[in-house]
Amino acid sequence: MNQFLNYLVPGIADGSVYALAALGLVLTYKTSGVFNFAHGALAATAAYVFYEGYVEQDWPWPVAFLLSLLLVGVIGGLLLERMASLLSSAPTVTTVVATVGLLVLLQSLMTAIYGAADKKSGDFLPTGGPTVGDVRISYGDMMVTGFCLAAAAGLFVFFDRTRMGKAMTAVVDDPNLLSLQKGNPSVVRRLSWVLGACFASTSGMLLAPKLGVSVNVLVLIVIAAYGAAAVGLFQNLPLTVGGAFVIGILVNYFPSQAQKTDSLFLQSLPRNIPFLVLLLVFLFVPARKLTERGVRNARRFKPPRQFSPPVTRGGMAALALLLIAVPHVVTDTDVTVYSGFLAYAIIFLSLGMLLYMSGMISLCHLGFAALGATTSGKLMTLGFFGWLPLIGDKTVSWPVAILIGGLVAVPFGAIVAIPAIRLAGIYVAVATFGFGILLQQAFYLAPVMFDNGALVQHPRPGTEFSVPGTSKRFEPVEGTTAGLFGIDFNNEKNYYYLALTVFFLMAAIVLIIRRSRLGALLRAMSDSGVALEAHGANTNVMRVAVFCLSAFMAGVGGGVLAGVTQSASGSPGGVFDYTTSLVFVAILGFCGRRPIVSPLLAAFAFAVVKIYPPFDSPTMIDYRGVIFGALAIFVAIAPALNLGRFLGPRGKERDGEDSGTGSTQWRERIDITPGQPITVRTDADLALVGGKERSS
Incomplete structure (x- = not known):
């Protein structure tokens, strides 16, 4: 008792x-x-x-x-x-x-x-009180x-x-x-x-x-x-x-049981009981009991005007030339910052595809990036034997490790997609947020990830590295982990171009999907998933697919990001902290909806702006977050204040837009010509008939 x-x-x-x-x-x-x-x-x-x-x-x-x-x-x-x-x-x-x-x-x-x-x-409340058995119950x-x-x-x-x-x-x-x-x-x-x-x-x-x-x-x-x-x-x-x-x-009881094991991962689970409960509710409670509240779900005042502006070849070519010229324009000491900027841009690309192409939201994207960073780093330093026993001890080359790191994040993306299948809107945001916290509080401590917050080495191609806990040291050998095409990527400019190559590949994936039938279906689902299902489309498969693809891209971006400093850490407040995922959504929210330019602008605002005056001054460093928070609030409420005319076309575009609120109204475009049939086009129709119009 x-x-x-x-x-x-x-x-x-x-x-x-x-x-x-x-x-x-x-x-x-x-x-x-x-x-x-x-x-x-x-x-x-x-x-x-x-x-x-x-x-x-x-x-x-x-x-x-x-x-x-x-x-x-x-x-x-x-x-x-x-x-x-x-x-x-x-x-x-x-x-x-x-x-x-x-x-x-x-x-x-x-x-x-x-x-x-x-x-x-x-203590300001009374600490004294009666004793029941060996337990004191304080008056406070x-x-x-x-x-x-x-x-x-x-x-x-x-x-x-x-x-x-x-x-x-x-x-x-x-x-x-x-x-x-x-x-x-x-x-x-x-x-x-x-x-x-x-x-x-x-x-x-x-x-x-x-x-x-x-x-x-x-x-x-x-x-x-x-x-x-x-x-x-x-x-x-x-x-x-x-x-x-x-x-x-439960939070007070289970630590006594978890202390009986030496596993830091198991010892961390009791303090994460609230987040486990949160995820279990979203996974198993019937969806009809978790309906969104708010006037946005009772009526829809304005239809969305445009999901994202068109992408032109001339604009893409100019953007590519600008990115290629960066190392020759900035100082040598800043090139490393721009390499990190490209890595963040890859993660923003994956998040933007999820937000603005499919209308879903994720508040755990840095968790996917951490999975990619730790997986690729351990594959390059420990090989399969050190990362997953009984497979082999041969180290893996940089491109293969980055690819596998992205693939390892895919099943986690599928798990996170389960609430997106069952629920909508804010509940998906809360579920992914809880998953991100649970991932950091518990799984970051697992041996296959950061293992008690220790640094995971992430060598670049062409650099020497040592195996943690041993005296082994690997020299650059062409064709192995330490060599790639005979280029020394320890040079900051060379690594920048390597990161730029990966960014171009990820951007190409986004553009291909955007212009494909899948992209049209995703935009139609963002407009009205119910309407799309009425046409016979399987929206559940699409939600899982886009979450998995987004997680893969974020995992690749995490590997590239870890290569900037040649290490990755899961320490609280670090690069892969759960709060950074929240900041990512906020930054991307006021950088527009362009599929390529907006992620680049968001990455620039997150990683590069702070190294230039006046943002590098001590006062600005202290109050940088205050300025960012105020700007995020202003941009969010500006449409309701009728400030679109002051914000330009991008501000007007956001005014009245809807992104994944679960509304059942379609966005229709009606062409009327005297004496001719009326042509009605909806996103769902265009997606399902391959872009052709229908007449009635």
């Missing part, structure tokens, strides 16, 4: 904080249809504000607590409501760009002000648990019994209809966002004494509340609280 209490008591205490964070997330999504990826950043910001008042200014903790709740919960909630109302009919990718921009803005702002080191706020934990249960019960009664609660549920689907019933949609939305932000703020302040005031730790812990929200299907408050308590108990 005592042993059970050892896990039950802290599990319920942790579950209470998870529940508070999950309740805020469910409340805002249930009443607005906007999934707030910055929910954890709100909690971290509230913890820093509380730390400033309680520790730095030496105020009484109730004063610091109420001030943080006012600034982050009330004022922050009101600002978030305004942003959410502008995004209510926006496509999924736009809401992701805006909320991810807010996440990056708050993370960077807190780091710039308080530094990267953890802060200690100290009792207070938190009681507050959590009371809040959940109060919200349940509020939604079920009060007119305002029912109005909160109704406003998400049709605010105009609510206004006809003498309800004020703006007031309803403001109240829901203020309550949701207050729950997030409270969870952050309650977690700070246990975990320390650290923006990265608090964001990750609050993200773990996504698992509890998934148990409640992002709508049911009692199930959300119950799921939070179960997750809290």
Whole structure:
């Protein structure tokens, strides 16, 4: 009994904080249809504000607590409501760009002000309490648990019994209809966002004494509340609280069992229980129970105008010449940065194909890149024997290793595609985000990947390398791993052109698919998967195919990227960190929809801009993320503010576009000529009949 209490008591205490964070997330999504990826950043910001008042200014903790709740919960909630109302009919990718921009803005702002080191706020709730057996139950934990249960019960009664609660549920689907019933949609939305932000703020302040005031730790812990929200299907408050308590108990119990093994991979699984629960919900819960909320799913105000601008031969030739000339224009010390730029461009190519050709979204693309980097690196240094036993110990040449690295990412792409088959829109984004976190928290530690975060060597063709843990050293030999066409790719310009060659190959794949029948089918699926299925097409096969192809390209890009520094690391905050996948979507979101140019612009903004003035100054380095986050939010909400005329053709193009929201309306083009049959063309029709029109 005592042993059970050892896990039950802290599990319920942790579950209470998870529940508070999950309740805020469910409340805002249930009443607005906007999934707030910055929910954890709100909690971290509230913890820093509380730390400033309680520790730095030496105020009484109730004063610091109420001030943080006012600034982050009330004022922050009101600002978030305004942003959410502008995004209510926006496509999924736009809401992701805006909320991810807010996440990056708050993370960077807190780091710039308080530094990267953890802060200690100290316990402010009573730590004493009765002892049951060998377990002390603190009064502070009792207070938190009681507050959590009371809040959940109060919200349940509020939604079920009060007119305002029912109005909160109704406003998400049709605010105009609510206004006809003498309800004020703006007031309803403001109240829901203020309550949701207050729950997030409270969870952050309650977690700070246990975990320390650290923006990265608090964001990750609050993200773990996504698992509890998934148990409640992002709508049911009692199930959300119950799921939070179960997750809290499991997170406290399983580490004691995992410590019995020497495997770091198995030891990491208990702390990833929330993300495992999240993925299991998306894999096995019936799709009809996970329907998207929001006015965007009730009606479609504007049809999409164009999926991506046309690609001209002259433009492609000019772009190719510009890329070829780069090493002769920039300084020798900057060539390495441009090699990384090409590697990132390959990853952006794969993400752009997924976003704008098929209308699906992925928030785990750097995970695919990490799979490609570690696989190709180990094949070149350890051979098949060191990477997969009982196959052989011969090392693999660079091109073959890069190719195999991309292929290894394919089955993971197929696994990630399962939620895309069953669900749509924001749930796919959340599922891929959870997969990316699970991949980093658990699988990065597996021996076949980074193995406890150690560097994986990734030699270039024509360079010497040593085998980790041995005295073996390989010399460049033409035709083996260390040699390719007799060229020394240790030279930065030579490696740039090698990366450029791979980029051209990946770009050719994108263009070929874009101009093929498969590309037409993917664009039709992005416009309306239901309409395409009505024509007899198998959209499930297409979703899996495009996810697998995208994962393959990202894996290849990861191998090229690791070759820039000749190593790869899975350390938190590094190149392959899960948060970078979020940033990738946000950057690509405001770089346009062109299949080749937009990925290059995104890669340039991510990897190259920071080395030039004024972005290389110390002040800009500290606040670079703040500027990026503000820009991402502005670009996302600009169409709703009617700013398209200021943004030019690309801004107008985004105004009213829809990308994978699951709408069932087709995009039609009707040609009417007096005395002639009316010609109606839809994307689904053109795809299925090979591009020919039909007349009626």
